[in-house]
Each structure stands twice: as C-alpha cells, then as structure tokens.
Amino acid sequence: MSHSIQLSTPSRTLHLPHSPLHRPLSSFSFRQFPLPSTLKYTSLRASSSPDSSSTSTSSLLHSPNGSPAEEKPSSSSAIDVDTVTESELKENGFRSTRRTKLICTIGPATCGFDQLSALAEGGMNVARLNMCHGTRDWHRDVIRSVRRLNEEKGFAVAIMMDTEGSEIHMGDLGGDDASAKAEDGEVWTFTVRAFDASRPQRTISVSYDGFAEDVRVGDELLVDGGMVRFDVIEKIGPDVKCLCTDPGLLLPRANLTFWRDGSLVRERNAMLPTISSKDWLDIDFGIAEGVDFIAVSFVKSAEVINHLKSYLAAHSGGEDIGVIAKIESIDSLTNLEEIILASDGAMVARGDLGAQIPLEQVPAAQQRIVKVCRELNKPVIVASQLLESMIEYPTPTRAEVADVSEAVRQRSDALMLSGESAMGQFPDKALTVLRSVSLRIERWWREEKRYEGTPLQAIGSASSDRISEEICNSASKMANNLGVDAVFVYTKNGHMASLVSRCRPDCPIFAFTNTTSVRRRLNLQWGLIPFRLSFSEDMESNLNKTFSLLKSRGMIKSGDLVIAVSDMLQSIQVMNVP
Numbered sequence: 001m002s003h004s005i006q007l008s009t010p011s012r013t014l015h016l017p018h019s020p021l022h023r024p025l026s027s028f029s030f031r032q033f034p035l036p037s038t039l040k041y042t043s044l045r046a047s048s049s050p051d052s053s054s055t056s057t058s059s060l061l062h063s064p065n066g067s068p069a070e071e072k073p074s075s076s077s078a079i080d081v082d083t084v085t086e087s088e089l090k091e092n093g094f095r096s097t098r099r100t101k102l103i104c105t106i107g108p109a110t111c112g113f114d115q116l117s118a119l120a121e122g123g124m125n126v127a128r129l130n131m132c133h134g135t136r137d138w139h140r141d142v143i144r145s146v147r148r149l150n151e152e153k154g155f156a157v158a159i160m161m162d163t164e165g166s167e168i169h170m171g172d173l174g175g176d177d178a179s180a181k182a183e184d185g186e187v188w189t190f191t192v193r194a195f196d197a198s199r200p201q202r203t204i205s206v207s208y209d210g211f212a213e214d215v216r217v218g219d220e221l222l223v224d225g226g227m228v229r230f231d232v233i234e235k236i237g238p239d240v241k242c243l244c245t246d247p248g249l250l251l252p253r254a255n256l257t258f259w260r261d262g263s264l265v266r267e268r269n270a271m272l273p274t275i276s277s278k279d280w281l282d283i284d285f286g287i288a289e290g291v292d293f294i295a296v297s298f299v300k301s302a303e304v305i306n307h308l309k310s311y312l313a314a315h316s317g318g319e320d321i322g323v324i325a326k327i328e329s330i331d332s333l334t335n336l337e338e339i340i341l342a343s344d345g346a347m348v349a350r351g352d353l354g355a356q357i358p359l360e361q362v363p364a365a366q367q368r369i370v371k372v373c374r375e376l377n378k379p380v381i382v383a384s385q386l387l388e389s390m391i392e393y394p395t396p397t398r399a400e401v402a403d404v405s406e407a408v409r410q411r412s413d414a415l416m417l418s419g420e421s422a423m424g425q426f427p428d429k430a431l432t433v434l435r436s437v438s439l440r441i442e443r444w445w446r447e448e449k450r451y452e453g454t455p456l457q458a459i460g461s462a463s464s465d466r467i468s469e470e471i472c473n474s475a476s477k478m479a480n481n482l483g484v485d486a487v488f489v490y491t492k493n494g495h496m497a498s499l500v501s502r503c504r505p506d507c508p509i510f511a512f513t514n515t516t517s518v519r520r521r522l523n524l525q526w527g528l529i530p531f532r533l534s535f536s537e538d539m540e541s542n543l544n545k546t547f548s549l550l551k552s553r554g555m556i557k558s559g560d561l562v563i564a565v566s567d568m569l570q571s572i573q574v575m576n577v578p
Ligand SMILES: Nc1ncnc2c1ncn2[C@@H]1O[C@H](COP(=O)(O)OP(=O)(O)OP(=O)(O)O)[C@@H](O)[C@H]1O
Pocket: 105, 106, 107, 108, 130, 132, 133, 134, 162, 251, 252, 253, 254, 255, 297, 351, 352, 418, 419, 420, 422, 423
C-alpha cells in the first residue's frame, strides 16, 4: 500500500504524513481509475461498497418519500446557479467567493419583489419571516415573491419561518404608530385590557393575561431586553403603572421581561408552552407554503424539537423542513448540547438572550454555542443588533463592525439582519456591510494562511458515516495543504456537503445536488456554493459533465485544481480541470 497520492501533474507526488488516511486502516486502499482521455486523476477509495455510504445522521436533508414534483430536475444537461455567483466566479475567481452566509429578516422595508430582488443580488442567502409580526397573507406574499425570484433568476434563497413563541410581549401600538417614545420619569400603563379604538395615551397592551397578577410592585420591567426600562410602582386591577427609568423607543410587539431582586422572574415562562397554539397554526401555514426552515423561539429542551420534528415528518409530505433552535433563554443554555443535537441548526438569538442573562455574559455564550454547533455539525446563526445603528444611519459604528468581524472570525455559518432589513432605512447598505466585512476577514485568513486548526471530534457512529467524515476531514486538509481552487462535493441529501463545510477549508466548496430544496437548504451553511445538477452514480461522467458545463459558462478554467468527494463513492479525487 502506497502512502502517497499521485496528482495528475506527474512531477508532483504528495506525502501527507499527518493525514488521518495515513493511519494503518486496512479497509482503505488506493485504486487507479481507468483514465478517460480528457481527464487524468488518481483516486483514493474506501473498499466499503458505495451503497454503504449511509448518511443516516442527516435528518435535515434526508428525503424519505422521494421528491415532490417541483423538485424534479428540469433538464439533465442544465446546471442551476444564480447570476450573482456566476459573475462572482467569472470576475474574481474561486478564492474570493464569500464563505459566511447572510440572512435578512423581511419586513415592510423589504417585502416588495424589487426589494427582495435587490437583497438577493446583494448576497441574501436566507430570508427570515418573523411570525411575531404581519399577517399570514402578508407572509404568503413574501414567500411567493422569493420563490418567483428563485425561479426567474436562479437564486436558491431559502425561507426561514421564525415562530412567535409564548413569551410575554407588548401588543401593537394601534393606529399608524410605528413606535412610541418613553421619556425618563414618565408613568406608563401596561395593561392586559385590549383597546377597541385608539390607544389611550402612555398605555401599552400586554399579550399575556396573567401579567397583572404575576408582576409585583418593585419589579423592574425590561422592554426589548433592556432597551427601555421601567419600575413597577402600582397595580390597579388589569393595569400596571410603571415609571420609566431608562428612556427609549417602544416598538410594536416588543418582548417584555421582568426582574425581581436582580434576577429574571422565570416561574411564569416555564408554564407557557414553547410552541403556542398560534405557533402550531403558523407551522401548518409554513408547511403548506413550503418553507425550508422553522426557527423555534425560546426553546427550553430537546423534547420540543423532537416533538416538532415528528410533527413535520408526519405532516410535511416528505418535504424536509429544517428545525433551528433559537438559543435565547437560560434553559436553552442549560440544555444546550442536547438541544443542538436534536436540531438541524441553532441561532444565537442575542436580543432576548441579553434580556435573560447579564449582557456581559452574551459574548461567551455566543462563543460556546458556535463551538458546540461546529462539533455537532449543525449550522449556526449569529443574530440581533449586528448593525443596529443602521436602522437609522447609513454607516455602521466601529463597534458594530468589530462585532460582525468577531462572528465571522468564529466561523459561524451565518449572520442575520433583523430590524436593519425589516424596517430600517438602509437595508441594502446594511447587507453590503455584512458582505464586505465577511469578505475582508475571509481574505485576511487567506493572506495570513490562518486555516481552521480546531481538531473535530467524530460525530457518526456507523462505520460508513465515520468513513464519510474522515474523507471530508482529509479532503479539507488536502485542500488547504495543496492550495486547491475548490472542493467539489456531489451530494443527494446534503450530508456530505455539510461534513466538508464543517471543516471550514480554505477554498470554496461547490456543492452539487439534484434537488432544488436541498440546494436551498445548503445555502445556510458556511462556504457552500450550492448548484442543482442532475448526476449519476458514475463519478467520472459527473465530473466530465460538471467541468464542461462550468467551463462553458466561464466559471472554471483549464488547469484549476479541484478535489472531489461524493455520497456515491467513498473516494477523494484530486485533479486539474482538463
Ligand atoms: N413582518 C413584519 N412586519 C412588520 N414589522 C416587522 C416585521 N418583521 C420585523 N418587523 C420589525 O422589525 C423589528 C425587528 O425585527 P425582529 O425580527 O428582530 O423582531 P423582534 O420583535 O425584535 O423579535 P425576535 O426576538 O423574534 O427577533 C421588529 O421589532 C418590528 O418592528
């Protein structure tokens, strides 16, 4: 058995002393493929049969009942890629493609087709719909516009529906009020009464009937995680009188928390279901409209994630919907590992998290959540207030740029805009800032050759899963050491692509998959450039086909060095594009 990998350039023989493949694994052997006239490569292949390349750990992307009609490949010779990726690849080459994914919350500022189109052109990978706001008809229109955009322009923008959850929040402000200003020293009334007509002056309705009973005089009331603060000074039936101690803007449906003797009052929240009856109706709506992800607010345990996943499996007709756990409560931090293990991804929901734990603990929590997600191979989103000042101003603060940089540096999968894109004045500019800061940090890694060095623990238990992992780990390491232009991964359900993404290699990952729904879901993961392409079990013909399609569109060129891995054949192939 040879311990070297022969590249297609005959003069170069590569020794990989630290490669996991170098270990004396008797089941690994090198096998020379018959060389087609146009393609020369040497392949490294595991001796287990291709059929055993089980990817059962991927519940997110596994399609048990086959693909619905919409997902049928349109043409066997076409490749689906959006115009932005195509021109980026043509103009700047592989290396400069962005690795960090971008999510935009859609709201009144961005719900029109042209506005959505501008966001997609600006790099939006996922559109988030927050079910706390807007009607189902409004959300349906947005979902359909995004779908039209994908169909017309080749984008793979995924839709993430975010549940309202049953935490306590303010009601709508009534009338045309977009916000209300609370000044220091003013007395405001928080009430469980609903208003028939216009909102009485300095009065705010509260979503939770037990509010007036639970809150006590002397408690501190925090709006939106402390953006505005009040002291509870008097209770009169359903009305709670509060003195403003920290002034600020009250936004419709802002989250409310109350604190007693320096800690969060949680007894009440524990009794509310994580998924409310309204959330279940929203979830049915999301299934009917074919959303790609459901983000669950205020997750407390893995149980609710498992429950939702069985519900989706039973009701979504074989369509896969990824479940994202929002980490925004103390309970979710306590049960972090098991929650993330049960989920298909997680969100560091810093807005509410910062209202539940002291603010100075949020950065450490973020770092821990990002790390656990990497370990367990789940995409992770860093969310809230990344560019908060850009709701009002066209340039970010230096501190915001530093915060975005830190999230990119942690190699989180995705960054999310909230109010900046939903109702801010500069949604496109905010997206541009996320994009340019991501690109800058990523370029710095390349310039400094700062490869991700974190050793990753094994996740799969079945031997074929372990082999897939080792192949992806080795392929990524080889990609860094050889300075290859791209890793190609052929994946039916996306699992193999996520394993390559997990290694955060220093080159883009072209993920070829044969369904549009898997293509959209891959768009949440770090470094993956998802293409839809119909392919066969025969890797040689897949590669030849991909090379000719991409070359004809100017996205790759002869001589580019590529590493290929796939679901179908447990092998690593290294080759120059013919
Ligand atoms: N669909 C929508 N319709 C109207 N306004 C919206 C919509 N989505 C978001 N917004 C506005 O953008 C703001 C920020 O959005 P964001 O999604 O962060 O909501 P949030 O209310 O802070 O709750 P969450 O904790 O779920 O993120 C909201 O407070 C709201 O004013």
